Amino acid sequence: MFATGLDGMVSDALRQPMEQEEKITMRHEFLQKIEQRLQELDEQLLRLQQKYEESENSVKADLQQQIRVLEKKRENLDEKIAQIKNSGESAWLELKDGVEKAWDELQKAVMRASGKF
Numbered sequence: 001m002f003a004t005g006l007d008g009m010v011s012d013a014l015r016q017p018m019e020q021e022e023k024i025t026m027r028h029e030f031l032q033k034i035e036q037r038l039q040e041l042d043e044q045l046l047r048l049q050q051k052y053e054e055s056e057n058s059v060k061a062d063l064q065q066q067i068r069v070l071e072k073k074r075e076n077l078d079e080k081i082a083q084i085k086n087s088g089e090s091a092w093l094e095l096k097d098g099v100e101k102a103w104d105e106l107q108k109a110v111m112r113a114s115g116k117f
Helices: 005-054 057-086 092-116
Strands: none
Touching: 005 057, 005 092, 057 092
């Protein structure tokens, strides 16, 4: 049979809340995942701080500089996460790519710094 215009409108009206709910769930899951990763990364940063405290003076300056760079990258990531938390449901998907990129940069920097010391 032919679908009437009303059927299509009802279908759209039912679909919109479901799509909105899916976006909320996806956003929540993404934030949970990134916050869990950040906890792990914070532990790595803490270990780097401990290495700094235990290291000889000849490497302390370089390690301290690496830690400062990592802390700035971490702050940048925190700002991007806050933007997602404060954004509308449709805008967070656009911000997600920026968070993932910042995460990748921070993770690589931590691995490089950990490998040096």
